[in-house]
Amino acid sequence: MKEIKVEFTLNGEKIALQSEPNRTLLDVLRQDLGLTGAKDACGGEGECGACTVIINGRPVNSCLVFIGQVEGQQVTTIEGITPQEGYHPIQKAFVEAGAVQCGYCTPGAVLATKALLDHHPRPSDQQIRAGLSGNLCRCTGYNKMLDAVHLVVKGEQND
Amino acid sequence: MQEFDYLRPRNVAELKENLSQPGARILAGGTDIIPQLRRGKSAPKILVDTSGIRSLRFIEDQGDRVVIGAMTTHQEIAESQLVSDLNPALRIAAESVGSTQTRCRGTLGGNIANASPAADTLPPLLVYEASVLIQNLSGEREVPLESLVIGPGQTALEEGEFIHSISFRPLTGRWGSHFIKVGKRKGMAISVVNAAATVVLDKKGSVSKARVALGAVGPVVIRCRETESSLCGKVPDRKVFEKAGEQAREEVRPITDIRSTEEYRLHAAGVIVARVLEAAAEQARGRMG
Ligand SMILES: Cc1cc2nc3c(=O)[nH]c(=O)nc-3n(C[C@H](O)[C@H](O)[C@H](O)COP(=O)(O)OP(=O)(O)OC[C@H]3O[C@@H](n4cnc5c(N)ncnc54)[C@H](O)[C@@H]3O)c2cc1C
Ligand code: FES
Ligand code: FES
Numbered sequence: 001m002k003e004i005k006v007e008f009t010l011n012g013e014k015i016a017l018q019s020e021p022n023r024t025l026l027d028v029l030r031q032d033l034g035l036t037g038a039k040d041a042c043g044g045e046g047e048c049g050a051c052t053v054i055i056n057g058r059p060v061n062s063c064l065v066f067i068g069q070v071e072g073q074q075v076t077t078i079e080g081i082t083p084q085e086g087y088h089p090i091q092k093a094f095v096e097a098g099a100v101q102c103g104y105c106t107p108g109a110v111l112a113t114k115a116l117l118d119h120h121p122r123p124s125d126q127q128i129r130a131g132l133s134g135n136l137c138r139c140t141g142y143n144k145m146l147d148a149v150h151l152v153v154k155g156e157q158n159d
Numbered sequence: 160m161q162e163f164d165y166l167r168p169r170n171v172a173e174l175k176e177n178l179s180q181p182g183a184r185i186l187a188g189g190t191d192i193i194p195q196l197r198r199g200k201s202a203p204k205i206l207v208d209t210s211g212i213r214s215l216r217f218i219e220d221q222g223d224r225v226v227i228g229a230m231t232t233h234q235e236i237a238e239s240q241l242v243s244d245l246n247p248a249l250r251i252a253a254e255s256v257g258s259t260q261t262r263c264r265g266t267l268g269g270n271i272a273n274a275s276p277a278a279d280t281l282p283p284l285l286v287y288e289a290s291v292l293i294q295n296l297s298g299e300r301e302v303p304l305e306s307l308v309i310g311p312g313q314t315a316l317e318e319g320e321f322i323h324s325i326s327f328r329p330l331t332g333r334w335g336s337h338f339i340k341v342g343k344r345k346g347m348a349i350s351v352v353n354a355a356a357t358v359v360l361d362k363k364g365s366v367s368k369a370r371v372a373l374g375a376v377g378p379v380v381i382r383c384r385e386t387e388s389s390l391c392g393k394v395p396d397r398k399v400f401e402k403a404g405e406q407a408r409e410e411v412r413p414i415t416d417i418r419s420t421e422e423y424r425l426h427a428a429g430v431i432v433a434r435v436l437e438a439a440a441e442q443a444r445g446r447m448g
Contacts, residue, residue, distance in 0.1 A: 001163065002165075021164070021165030022160045022161060022162055022163060022165075022196070024193070044194065045194055046190055046261060047347075049258065052260060055263075058259075059259055059260050059263060060263055060264055061260045063193075064188075064189050064190050064194070064264060065264070066189060066193065066208070068165050068167055069189065069208055069210050071167060071211065112259065130259065130346065131259055133259070133347050134257065134259055134260040134261065134347060135258075
């Protein structure tokens with residue numbers, strides 16, 4: 001198996017790396033780049049959404065993307081939207097609404113929410129439910145995530 | 160994870176070259192093939208990644224046909240006004256595939272080539288009698304979609320061949336089309352049964368043409384031709400469609416598997432055939448001739 005060279009934009013910065021081609025974007029983020037926000041909760045079946053990242057503005061399961069496939073793409077992880085100081089408004093709203101408990105699903109759910117709101121700034125409940133249907137959570141019961149998205153839309157989260 | 164060599168063609172000409180090597184296989188959105196590679200269910204020597212080929216990603220109205228490139232994602236189809244206007248059944252089906260994350264990667268070509276009996280875009284394409292443009296290094300051929308998918312996970316594609324695009328003719332006159340799927344839950348569910356239908360009405364309001372396709376009730380998605388012809392000339396009402404649902408049950412051979420039982424599938428198939436026909440007829444009635 002020949003190694004491949006991949007160049008892409010990660011959280012706004014151009015990077016180049018070498019990898020075996022049978023590794024996923026999730027493997028590389030976590031093992032090579034130390035970005036452990038994206039997580040694996042279903043063994044890479046595309047079922048849980050804990051590994052969600054944003055590629056070219058769209059939410060994607062990074063466990064179902066081979067590393068070669070991000071060549072030339074724009075990849076955003078949870079680390080990329082979290083400010084140096086404090087938190088992103090979506091992160092604050094999740095905390096405010098009690099939509100974070102163990103936190104394992106949170107990076108993925110926050111990024112799915114970001115991608116949703118970037119496309120639909122004023123989503124209906126139906127659109128929120130559809131937008132988050134790929135993010136499983138063992139703790140919150142989902143309604144709190146719905147509340148969190150409403151908080152972001154209303155801009156009501158505490159600063 | 161299975162080992163393989165990886166190639167990333169930049170255009171269709173390079174794809175043809177790459178795919179002509181023995182043991183080469185396409186990697187499109189990866190949503191089917193990556194889990195298969197992880198489980199060791201598939202062992203290609205070379206993976207040819209088509210995700211960088213822009214020219215295979217389009218939805219075009221070419222006058223008498225709508226053409227969709229193989230690399231077009233379910234999300235793009237679900238958001239397309241053209242598809243919504245000309246094949247509403249396909250839009251609904253694309254929107255029902257997995258989660259947003261799945262739809263943003265998974266492609267139409269991959270859905271067809273993976274040949275799952277439960278593939279959601281197949282029924283809406285079959286009722287529009289879609290055809291598939293297949294290419295390889297030495298040329299191209301166009302085949303009806305119905306003859307391409309030949310068994311669970313099996314297609315009539317030969318080594319070196321790939322799906323370039325899928326096309327169908329829009330319906331004319333007073334027409335309607337619809338898709339319904341039954342899964343274990345509302346979101347993120349593989350179909351236990353799915354169905355698509357088209358209905359065309361004549362000036363007097365009777366059925367001049369009907370097409371019905373059912374998925375997950377046999378080894379491949381099938382057209383229910385006896386049900387279709389039994390509808391011809393009928394004035395559409397609920398009774399007629401319920402009868403059609405009963406007829407459709409005669410045409411399918413569902414099995415029991417992890418997702419459902421034979422009995423449930425048979426029952427649900429009849430119910431959704433009646434409903435999908437009724438919705439298509441309703442749409443047709445609302446359309447001026
Ligand atoms: C969580 C989850 C939920 C899902 N839910 C649904 C659902 O609700 N409904 C549904 O129908 N499917 C569902 N799927 C299955 C999958 O997403 C679809 O079948 C998708 O369309 C596959 O496309 P892909 O581009 O990802 O294919 P890939 O995985 O890249 O490829 C699939 C197969 O097709 C071949 N192939 C791909 N493109 C071509 C081409 N152009 N020419 C020739 N061969 C080609 C590949 O070699 C491979 O064998 C789901 C998958 C996941 C992971
Ligand atoms: S790890 Fe579960 S969807 Fe990627
Ligand atoms: S907060 Fe625990 S899984 Fe969602």
